[in-house]
Amino acid sequence: MMELVPHIINGLTLGLLFALIALGFTLIVGVMEVINLAHGSLFALGAYFALATLGGGWFGSTEFGVWWLSLPIGMRYVFALVVGPLLAAGAGMIIELCLRPTYGKAPLYGLLLTFGAALVVEELIRLIWGTGEQSLTVPQAINGAFLMGGLIFSKYKFFAAGFALLAIGGVWFFLERTPYGAIIKAGSHDSEMVRALGYDLSKLRLLVFGFGASLAGLAGIILTPIWGLRPHVGLDVVIPAFLIIVIGGVGSFWGAVLAAVLVGLSVGITGAYAPAWSMMSMYLLLIAIVGVRSRGLLGRKSALEN
């Protein structure tokens, strides 16, 4: 039994990371009812932007570039954590502008447009940063390993899981406890009402998509030191994000978090006892849960069902 404990801890951290991955995706689906297949590409884009910021790739060997690289890594890392998501948000907003003609049509069109956008972003990454594997250096303080119960755990993994918790809390606070959140949530339920109250719905959508994209970018930066970074890394992201929102129920914030933790636990525990089935366990979990509860764990009715 004691052998199981580290795997449960590991599964929980994994689950939090999955939640972080799915956060931006579930926000956009929940509020805008757009399945954003470019989520993975924005994830990658955020990481590449952070890479260029951290390594001073933007400035080359100019005087400023040299000065920038002489700053301590911790400072540059924090800066990259801000700049990466912001730039990803910019890219997300461009995609949202392209999405406008699809509003009011079947949700399929939004999905297709973002699929095309994903192809374009991935190819652009290839053109700008090359096809090779890249790595993102993190400050020494959060790197390395520590011992717990005689086993080695990664410090970074726990930092990342803690960060995921913060992000989940932050998004929840924003949606539930701020007036902006109230407007966004209202927009998802009744766009006519929001318009009638004098809010600009298109600006709202632009901001929500930008926010979702920045969360994707943030997840990219946090996950890169674990997964590595290559132009097609986004492919690894969309599927788990997809599974998680469906298991959790489309449009449900806590459903997604709960589903992510469940997926993390199932991957973590099968990873130890039936490793050959660890990837498959996600799909089996989906078929089992959605087979019983057709709207997922905490789902509510959504336009995407039509």
Add this chain to the structure above:
Amino acid sequence: MISLSDIPARGGSPFTPAMGLFVALLLTAPFWLEPIGLYHYLGIEIAIWILFALGFNLLFGFIGLHSFGHGAYLGVGAYAFGLFQQEVTVSLWGGLAVAILAATLAGAIVGAFVSHRRGIYFALMTIAFGQVFWFGAIKLHSITGGEDGLLGIARPDLVVGPMRLDISDNISLYWFVAVILVLAVVALWRIVNAPFGRVLQAIRQNETRAQFVGYNVWLIKWLTFTLSAAFAGLAGGLFAMAQESAYPDVMSLHQSGLIVMMVLIGGGLVSFWGPVLGVLLYFIARDIIGGITETWLLWFGLMFVIMVMVRPEGVAGLIHVLRQKFAQTQQKTVAPASNPERA
């Protein structure tokens, strides 16, 4: 926006001008493919994908069930064809029959799980099942050959009565595939223009209403899913012959996504012939842009994004609108009110 129902259906005879053009192009292709700089193998592959796409559109366009895991049935057909050649006997008709049967069976089982779903949940369940098939093909490598593929699948002789024809070279295989495709297209055309086809569209437009009118919606959805898987199985069997092997990749989400993309870009939602146009556009664009630049996906992606923004009904929709406009300018009449938007 226009939809399938806005293009008037013809009853009875499938011998429409579009069908005539399609059959004429298909059957003359071996004579002009090479002079215009294409090659016969591409013709085979396009014909197979047209078959796959048309069968898929029964599900996707007509009944409006958005499957994102349809590559699985193509793969099942391909593996079934190959395993039959290698384990049982080398026979063309036997192999194709087994390919269709296996895919039908797989479709029937999955269909039973997903047919009471709609919209996003349907799509996601098909993805999950598609991944399970793909994963299984890699995992059961002692049967399927795993990522190396099931290799050395024969292109068996065509036996019709006392006749035995060798179809192992690309040109004769093309003829064979083309004839099968024509038969399948006529069959599909009859299906969608029969009362059954109207029911499919009724279900797409309003499932609840169709239910109240007295149709067994679940059964019809399940039947359509299974039928569409059967066509995918046939295409898969032919694909295994063309490639002389079967690979797990055709079952991946990526490939299943591509068929959706082709059907949509061609206008499968608005026309029976949409998938044909989409497959042609995709393969030819890929062959040409791919020969010019390595970043062909960038250009294809951009083209696709613009298409969804500007002309979401796809090529078929574009042709339809152009024809309407052409007719209008000839008659010098004022444009009629545009079709009501249908979400």
Add this chain to the structure above:
Amino acid sequence: MSKSKLTRRALLGSAAAAGGLAAFAGPWKHNRVWAAGTDKPIKIGITSDASGQYANSGASDRRGMLMAISEANAKGGVLGRKIETTHIDTETTPATGSRVAERLISREDCGFLVGAVSSGVANAISQVAQRNGVIYLNTNSSSPTESGKNCHRVKFVWDGNGTNFAKAAVRNSIDAYGGKVLLLTNDYVWGHDTAKATRTLIDQYGGEVLDEILIPQGTRDFSAALLKIQQTNPDVVAAAVGGDDQIALRQQVAQLGMGSKPAWINNQQDWPDVYGLPLDNLFGVFGTTWYYGLDLPGVKEFVERYQTMYPDTSMRVPGNVFYNGYMATRELLAAIERAGSTNNIAIIKQLEGHVMAAADRMQHDDAVIDPITHQVQQTIYLATANDEPRNEQDMFKILTQSSPQDVRDEASLGSCKLESYDDTPSFDA
């Protein structure tokens, strides 16, 4: 929807369509030149991946081929004929591999095909190539099945395979670190083949397999497996994990500092996959066919030629993937020259059993193209991360080298059945 808007949209649409048509007409100007004679160029089709998982290795592979070809062209070509190439992306997808091979052979009239990293793609290409009798060089796929049950008369395999690398590494590791071994195996054909070879060797050298952890393809988080390894506590972990999975594994092992204890045996670390990464990503020992830091005559000049030809490439020195692409292509051209004709069967016979001098290949032993399996039998180097690098490119430290006969993949001798010459269509390229 207003009328004017519709017109604008329709216009946009037709403009796009017209653009499409122009692209349609452009490259279709067909010029199939059947004119025999020595002025006709020799056409080589390059089938390396430019997208998908192996895009980066594919690019390196291609640079190797192009350097060999440009050097031959600078000397006046082969048999007095210039060499031309056409490259089409195989997308790391077997189905695409088939179509690309068909196109290169039937439309571009390529007499030879070169390039592969993924074994699935290599198989797809080699089936088409065999049907047409077109010689195909599998430059960089290291699956043992390539020169085993999936071998072909027209296919020649240039990389070392999983068995070769395992042979080079297992004995050394057992002697140095102990015999309790845990296998970490990617759950697909290549992984299982490599693990099987490793198991045999472990038995042979008196080791013991404690457990085997199967890693499904597409795994990005190895923490569960790494915890399990700690709980099992082996002396050595023999990993057969490839592709993107391997990249994630490397980062996570480095983070845990588990790279030195337990000891690790890795499969080949392809240079394009590791170039530029932090050094602690390279843990354990691994095999390679070539390293630019080998202290052998000619290596320095080879690197200089690479740097002159590719001044803008981010990879500043060539690695094993480039090397294989280069050597394969160069030997093909040399075989055409020796055959004195472009007849495929004559060239195949020139390649089979051909001995390549160690000095020419910048390795320690002479290499030979095995006439039974068509795999190049060559020196395999055992390497590890370099703890005292001369510069930031100097990532490997070469520990030992094994001569071809010591690392020979004997199993393939039994499983490879080449088609006869008569069953291979003959033609002049």
